[in-house]
Amino acid sequence: MSEHTHDIAFHKFISSNNDVLKYLHNTSDEEIAISIMQNGFRFESRLDYTTDMVSGNDVVQIEYFKLIRKKYGKFTMVIHIGKNIVDKYNLLLKNTVFFFYEVISTLESELSQDGESVFVLNPQFVKGYYIHEKKIGIINPLYNPNNDLPEFEQNLQRLLSK
Secondary structure, rough: OOOOHHHHHHHEEEEEOOOEEEEEEEEEOHHHHHHHHOOEEEEOOOOOHHHHHEEOHHHHHHHHHHHHHHHOOEEEEEEEEEEEHHHHHHHHHOOOOOHHHHHHEEEOOOOHHHHHHHHOHHHHHHHEEEEEOOOOEOOOOOOEEEEEEEHHHHHHHHHHHO
């Protein structure tokens, strides 16, 4: 079997019965993957700088992601964010300089080495991680992509008061 063979289990793991935006991020260490599930996904500046947004339905797109991101590790983090949450906060942030992921993340107190803001996406949006060598997905027990937490409203108010 070729390494480029379509991985049906990976596609199934990425997919969702929920109406969600899907993001992927590779990591080289399973301990890091477990930490991301438990503590959230840490990123600098913008979520789309360190993840790839995918449809989840396009086989060519998924296989392309696997090919170009393979060098970053054999564990793929799968992030799902409910479209209801994205739509709500995008609407409330309209005509501002802020992005929805700033509302659903916590802001770290320190800046990155590059002077960028550092955010931690709430762990409820991490569906889990996929182990490519074993062709299995590990589900995050905290996964709940459509849950609009009270802290998101607090984050929104903090942003709008700036």
